[in-house]
Amino acid sequence: MSDKMKTYPVVDVKTHHPDMKSFYFTQIEEQIHPGQFFNLWLPGVDEKPFSVSDVYQGIMEITIKAVGPFTRAFMNVKRGDLIGIRGPFGQGFTLHQHSLLIGGGMGIVPLHYLARLLRAKGFHFEVILGGRSEKDIPFVTEFSEWAPTTFVTEDGSIGYQGLVTQFIKEIIYRSKLSHIYSSGPEGMLIRVMEEAAGNGLDYEISFERYMKCGIGICGQCVVDGSGIRLCKEGPVLNRDEAENVTEWGMTHRNAAGKRENKLS
Amino acid sequence: MKPDISVTFLTKKMSSPLVLASGVLGLTADSMKRVLDAGAGAVTTKSFSMEARKGHPCPTILPFENGLLNAVGLSNPGAEEMNKEISKLRNLSKGLIFASIFGKTPEEFGRTAALAAESEPDLIEVNVSCPNVESEFGTPFGASFRDVEAITKIVKHAAGAVPVSIKLTVHCQSLSKMAHVCEESGADAITAINTVGPGMLIDTGVMKPVLANKVGGVSGPAIFPIALKAVWEIAGTVKLPVIATGGVTTTDDALQMIMAGASLVSIGSAVYYKDLDVFSNINAGLLDWMTERKMKNLQEIRGKAHE
Ligand SMILES: Cc1cc2nc3c(=O)[nH]c(=O)nc-3n(C[C@H](O)[C@H](O)[C@H](O)COP(=O)(O)OP(=O)(O)OC[C@H]3O[C@@H](n4cnc5c(N)ncnc54)[C@H](O)[C@@H]3O)c2cc1C
Ligand SMILES: Cc1cc2nc3c(=O)[nH]c(=O)nc-3n(C[C@H](O)[C@H](O)[C@H](O)COP(=O)(O)O)c2cc1C
Ligand code: FES
Numbered sequence: 256m257s258d259k260m261k262t263y264p265v266v267d268v269k270t271h272h273p274d275m276k277s278f279y280f281t282q283i284e285e286q287i288h289p290g291q292f293f294n295l296w297l298p299g300v301d302e303k304p305f306s307v308s309d310v311y312q313g314i315m316e317i318t319i320k321a322v323g324p325f326t327r328a329f330m331n332v333k334r335g336d337l338i339g340i341r342g343p344f345g346q347g348f349t350l351h352q353h354s355l356l357i358g359g360g361m362g363i364v365p366l367h368y369l370a371r372l373l374r375a376k377g378f379h380f381e382v383i384l385g386g387r388s389e390k391d392i393p394f395v396t397e398f399s400e401w402a403p404t405t406f407v408t409e410d411g412s413i414g415y416q417g418l419v420t421q422f423i424k425e426i427i428y429r430s431k432l433s434h435i436y437s438s439g440p441e442g443m444l445i446r447v448m449e450e451a452a453g454n455g456l457d458y459e460i461s462f463e464r465y466m467k468c469g470i471g472i473c474g475q476c477v478v479d480g481s482g483i484r485l486c487k488e489g490p491v492l493n494r495d496e497a498e499n500v501t502e503w504g505m506t507h508r509n510a511a512g513k514r515e516n517k518l519s
Numbered sequence: 520m521k522p523d524i525s526v527t528f529l530t531k532k533m534s535s536p537l538v539l540a541s542g543v544l545g546l547t548a549d550s551m552k553r554v555l556d557a558g559a560g561a562v563t564t565k566s567f568s569m570e571a572r573k574g575h576p577c578p579t580i581l582p583f584e585n586g587l588l589n590a591v592g593l594s595n596p597g598a599e600e601m602n603k604e605i606s607k608l609r610n611l612s613k614g615l616i617f618a619s620i621f622g623k624t625p626e627e628f629g630r631t632a633a634l635a636a637e638s639e640p641d642l643i644e645v646n647v648s649c650p651n652v653e654s655e656f657g658t659p660f661g662a663s664f665r666d667v668e669a670i671t672k673i674v675k676h677a678a679g680a681v682p683v684s685i686k687l688t689v690h691c692q693s694l695s696k697m698a699h700v701c702e703e704s705g706a707d708a709i710t711a712i713n714t715v716g717p718g719m720l721i722d723t724g725v726m727k728p729v730l731a732n733k734v735g736g737v738s739g740p741a742i743f744p745i746a747l748k749a750v751w752e753i754a755g756t757v758k759l760p761v762i763a764t765g766g767v768t769t770t771d772d773a774l775q776m777i778m779a780g781a782s783l784v785s786i787g788s789a790v791y792y793k794d795l796d797v798f799s800n801i802n803a804g805l806l807d808w809m810t811e812r813k814m815k816n817l818q819e820i821r822g823k824a825h826e
Binding site for chain 1: 542543544545546547548549550551552553565571572573574576577578579580581582583587591594595596597600720722724725727729731787788790791794
């Protein structure tokens with residue numbers, strides 16, 4: 256882990272569509288686990304957390320969707336631009352046989368790198384990916400090639416129309432899966448936790464909270480219940496850790512650390 | 520008899536002389552409970568003001584070779600929200616709770632202290648010394664004898680029965696004179712020191728300062744000798760108990776602070792270097808050190824370096 260700030264040149268950019276791009280950097284650390292994240296600094300703008308979406312042949316990939324001032328500014332980043340990178344931070348996913356990956360929207364990003372590693376190990380896994388519409392789902396082609404993948408969109412532009420959680424039970428039993436990985440909007444994650452608990456399955460889920468330091472000292476990313484830090488003990492939590500948190504789906508804290516109600 | 524690291528601070532008993540410093544993990548009750556469970560005798564909240572503050576854009580906290588540089592910009596959820604956390608924490612743990620406050624004017628310090636006192640913390644720590652918000656707040660109050668006197672008096676009055684500690688900076692003309700001012704104005708304790716500087720780090724790639732605020736306070740091992748000397752000077756000047764803060768990372772650091780005269784030893788940046796284990800490790804280290812020397816309590820070495 257490199258906690259100190261250092262800038263690195265962007266070696267390539269891939270445009271998924273004008274509001275979603277992948278940025279490539281030389282791999283800065285030997286060990287990068289899926290589910291871990293980097294803090295990216297756009298000099299003169301701000302610094303924000305982003306999951307690693309892939310590490311392949313010495314290159315690491317970060318995939319960003321424009322949703323606000325920082326991520327919109329990032330859409331103008333070009334090959335050769337210098338970006339500050341610190342990380343990788345936090346605890347990622349561990350690799351298990353016979354798993355189901357459930358991703359929603361930009362939460363799909365860390366599952367992409369996870370899927371690459373599961374595949375490299377020859378592990379059996381299936382995937383359910385959801386989003387508002389096809390363009391909100393990154394890596395459609397890769398997932399389709401790598402594993403049996405069920406797509407679910409709100410507008411039916413790809414796959415089924417509906418919610419990802421409708422399909423969990425059927426796939427688990429049909430394919431005899433025993434471990435769930437999930438990442439996405441919190442409303443979806445809560446339903447995944449309920450389904451997993453209802454079916455007696457272990458899970459690892461990646462959660463998001465407002466982060467600043469990334470190194471476990473500012474206290475910005477702590478969650479109620481256990482008081483753990485998502486930047487350090489998370490962002491991926493196992494079932495015990497996730498069940499000890501009492502704020503899921505109810506509150507999160509803004510940049511001032513003030514609680515806001517939320518359900519996304 | 521087995522050695523005992525428990526201490527009495529003002530009137531209250533603490534299981535350990537170690538305190539969580541303000542600004543590190545002090546935002547919520549559950550987070551502070553974790554620190555108390557990890558072995559701290561007291562926790563200090565993040566400094567709070569009447570109203571919520573977003574703080575500076577990031578990067579706000581940067582590690583460098585021997586310390587941390589920070590310009591968080593006093594982000595906090597406001598006094599009302601922090602009072603709820605303090606009350607909640609009171610029901611979760613027996614550990615002591617220190618409420619850290621700041622304001623834009625002496626009057627605002629007073630109003631914030633009055634509000635903070637409602638949650639009945641064990642101490643109100645008055646942050647007159649944060650170096651990160653000068654452009655908005657003017658020079659830090661901690662540099663001016665007159666401001667510190669005014670703030671101490673106002674806060675003391677507003678705090679009622681809750682004791683008050685003034686948190687000092689080394690960036691003033693004379694720390695011993697400043698300590699006298701605190702004592703004469705009615706302070707019950709002194710916390711020393713806040714971060715040093717401000718300092719700066721430049722990225723040699725983009726050739727720009729890295730902190731969004733450009734400059735920030737320096738903490739961690741880099742400032743330990745400065746903090747130690749400040750504690751030694753203050754403890755040698757006034758009778759008030761001193762909460763020693765600055766760069767403490769190991770048992771040996773904590774011992775040095777106590778020998779310089781510290782009543783309590785506060786730990787911030789070391790949470791980065793050693794994680795939360797820093798509290799239990801130093802507690803155990805103090806016990807071992809005392810056992811080897813057949814000492815019963817920390818009182819035996821407090822201020823020894825002055826003799
Ligand atoms: C561990 C983690 C991994 C992430 N991975 C990715 C990723 O791979 N790809 C991606 O596109 N996005 C990812 N995000 C979300 C990304 O950090 C936010 O989209 C980005 O910070 C928004 O900044 P903004 O200025 O563009 O938008 P804003 O308008 O400031 O905010 C838009 C949304 O992002 C949230 N947000 C803003 N700042 C932060 C912050 N410092 N920390 C956490 N959330 C914040 C806000 O609460 C709000 O919900 C991740 C977040 C976390 C915590
Ligand atoms: C990230 C960070 C935030 C801080 N925030 C505050 C604060 O809000 N109020 C305050 O009085 N001191 C604050 N400080 C200063 C610490 O409480 C402490 O005085 C200083 O860091 C020296 O101790 P240390 O070396 O153990 O960190 C902060 C320090 C750091 C590193
Ligand atoms: S982001 Fe600072 S503690 Fe997690």
